Amino acid sequence: MTSAEFPLSLKRIVAMLADRVPIVRGASRRVIAGLAVVGATTAATPAPIALRTVTVTLRPAIDRPSTRFEGWGTALAWFANVTGGWPEADRSRLADLFYGAKGLGWTIARYNIGGGGAADAKPYLRTGAAVPGFWRLPPGVAGTDWRADDPLMWDWTQDANQRWWLDAVRDRVPGAIFEAFSNSPPWFMTVSGRVSGAERRTDDNLLPGREPLFAAYLARSVAELQRRHHIRFRTLSPINEPNTDYWYAANTQEGAHWSPARQAAMIDAADTALKAERLTTVIAAPDETNARLFLADLAAYPPETLARIGQLNVHSYGTLYQTGVRDAARAAGIRLWMSENDTPLDGDRENFDSMPSALAFADHVVADLKRLEPAAWIFWQAVENLSGGNGKPTSNWGLIKADLAAPAAGPHAIHVTRKYWAMAQFSRYIRPGYRLVAVDDMDSAAALSPDGATLVLVHVNGGIAPRRLAVPAGWRVQAVRTDATHDARCVAGLIAPPQSVTTLILTRGGARTTCA
Structure with missing residues (x-):
């Protein structure tokens, strides 16, 4: 110990x-x-x-090879599919909270290209999850006859709500990084006829041989969205959590199982389709749910498939073998993102001021930064639905809570949770261009500014004893804290109280601090 x-x-x-x-x-x-x-x-x-105060000496290794960090962000599915249709004041407030300079300062957005269910199917997906597809089936045209090269088979009026967020991020973040991702093919390209998965959890749901058609759908969607919104998708992720048993026809969200062989075929087809559209967008894959399955997927790809991948994406819903993912990315010479996670504490019921979930979340981020050393850390769904009307609270998923089932016209109460402020402890201070650096403490993550004049340390104290944080000599220090009474506020001293997240901004050489 x-x-x-x-x-x-x-x-x-x-x-x-x-x-x-x-x-x-x-x-x-x-x-x-x-x-x-x-x-x-x-x-x-x-x-x-x-209980005596425990002294924790933070020893950053700022001279070792490290990862250049690109930023923080969120998947826009599914909350954007709802909130993008809210009144301007409400949706702009949300965009400012996440992407504004006085908000979380995020710089990355993952846009979900919807598969889109059959128009005559009874709605069955959870609130916000029915993301429209861009395909059209004109009268008399069956799904088996859909063609990507026919303009009459596209409908670019779809998904207006999520697309509002593309503009909102673009306008708030110069140089924002956009990624497009898919959870499922359109319903008429699936075996089950449903975008939620096959009848059996481990069956592939894309019809055999339809990889080129689905790839054409994705690539054409990327090209048209770029043109209409004046943005650039740097990456396209054609599969999501593929080698799992999560996805089945009776599920309430889009998803599809992909065996490693079908993953490789889809990656190959998607890369070919992007090139056919003359896009600079590259493939991100495999967006697996955890490190263990990520490594299994990657090991099964032929070398020529791996060569088509421009970015490796992994989710961190499991923490085993994360350093293996880091090493695999380094060995392949491919950029690595932690592209999806949310970490509420199990059993911690909905409570906007909950520190247990905020601490669990912050602890998870620290561990991801230390073990994966990713170039980006992406939240899952930044806005989650409030508990149901039965009076029973649900969970602390999300950073902000709102009634996503309420009429679009509102009014809309926006509840900022303690997890939001825990996120601020990271994203406001570890900025794009900083280098992640190793720090000799299990509860701390660190990053160094490009000019070497600012060192940021984020420390999570989930215990019951206060900790005195000892930092390297020669630095000026300011501290920011989130706990039961502070929302990412500047504080005096270097004591990390129990149940708190503390960010230390260390500066030298006359540099100005960023804690105001």
Whole structure:
């Protein structure tokens, strides 16, 4: 155990101390080291347990090879499919919260090219998840007769809500990075006739031999969106979490299983289609759900398929073998993104001020930055739906909560959660162009500015003892904190309280700090 680690769980500590605190009827809670423990009762409030301050010495290795960071962002599916149709004031407020200079300062957006279900199918996808496709089936034309080279078989009026976000990001972020991604082929290219997956979870759902047709659909969509919105998609990801058992016909979101062999065929076809459109967009793949499956997919690709990939994408819903993904990307000489994650704490019910979920999220980001060393870190769905009307709270997914099922005209209450502020501890200070650097502490991630004059350290203290953060000599320091009473606020001193996220902005050589 190092001085920076505190492995005892709160539950275990409570159990260890139970014989020291009498429990009787009538009181509502007891306090342990300043933390309220709901459900326990005491005859009188005891004094907090005296815990010494732990010193954590942060030792960044700023001279080792490191990753140039490109930024933070989100997938626009599915919240953009809803919120892009809200009144201008509401949707612009959301865009400012994420992409504005005074918001999170994100610089990356992943646009979802919808597959699109059959027009006569009964709606079955979850709120916001029915992203329209750009195809059209004119009267008398069956899905089997759809052709990508026929202008009459396209409808570019579709998906106006999500497309509003393309303009909003473009206008707020000079040099924004856009990626297009797909969750499923259009319904008429699938085996099941549904964009949610095949009847069996591990069956491929794209009809055999339809890779070129689906690839043409994606590439033409990329080309037309670029032209209409005056943006550039740097990458196209044609498959999503492919080698999993998540996707099946009765599911409530778009998805498709792809065996590694079909993945390779689709990557080859998509790259060929992009080149046929004369686009500079390159392939990102495989967008696998975790590092273990990512490595299995990659190992099965022929060398010629790997050569077509311009960016490796991995999700971090599992944390095993992440350094293996890092090493595979380095060995292949291909840029690596962590392209999807959200980490609410299991069992932590919806609570806009929840620190447990904020801490779990921040801890996960630190671990991803340390193990994967990605060039970007992308959130899943930045706005999540509020709990249902049955009075039972759901979960703390998302950074902002809103009623996505409410009429578009509103009004729309926008609830900024504590997880949003935990995200701010990273994205406001680790900026595009910074280099991720190693730091000798399990709970800290670090990045160095391009000129070497600013060093940013983000430290997560999920324990019950305060920590004194010792930093390298020769730097001026400012601290920013998110905890139960601070929302990414500047604070004095170098103490990281229990249950907090602290960002240290270290500057030297007369550089100005970024904490205001």
